[in-house]
Amino acid sequence: MTDSASDIFSALAHPTRRQILQDLKDGEMAAGEIVARFNATGPTISRHLSVLRQAGLVTERRDANRILYSLVGERLALSVGDFLSTVCPEQIVLREVRKRSSSRPTEIQA
Amino acid sequence: MTDSASDIFSALAHPTRRQILQDLKDGEMAAGEIVARFNATGPTISRHLSVLRQAGLVTERRDANRILYSLVGERLALSVGDFLSTVCPEQIVLREVRKRSSSRPTEIQA
């Protein structure tokens, strides 16, 4: 029932989740690897990850018995940037990443 | 207890509050004027306004027996923009401001 912007901003409302996104900026990480960076328990971080996943801000991928998470930076930039440029267009600029039909799937960064 | 980024993103998490900010984009509005735009009751909107005020996203000013709210777009752009440019710097550009600590005013597209 909640729109996607609400999902995204709610996800960003928690410091731990923002930190996770920041950590993922440099590449994918396993769940346990992420857990190790915080004081919270595994299940707690797992929950945070599922919030981020539902918001579409991260994707997961299996590697053996580990699960690797990676940032979906485009979605973050587009959704938040869209809002920002509606409310205060003078202060922010979205770099032309718009629809661009995403020709190549994976290659955002590496 | 909660940092200011959390306050801001939490404030943005609610559709009504985002809409209020958007409405304030074109200039200040009285509380009652804002209330008139939604289906919620006065007290409910008043509460939303206080959340926005605590987050520093709006300021209030008295005019006779009305209270006029206005957007603090700079704070919105700076806080959210800061986060965005940390996590996905490739996709977003903060336009100048930044109290001149940052060397380059960043390129603009307009």
Next chain:
DNA sequence: ATACGGTGTAGCCAAATAGCTAATTAGCGA
């Protein structure tokens, strides 16, 4: 002084959130 229009506060309740521990699922290797 009193009344009134415009707002915010108090108090209540239902629902959602965040944390934990314990239990469960999924994959890999012997």
Next chain:
DNA sequence: TCGCTAATTAGCTATTTGGCTACACCGTAT
């Protein structure tokens, strides 16, 4: 198959959030 590691799900509790109604507050003007 069994055992081990990795991660999520279940279930619980405490806290916060969002909505309402009723009430109190503050200026203005009669």
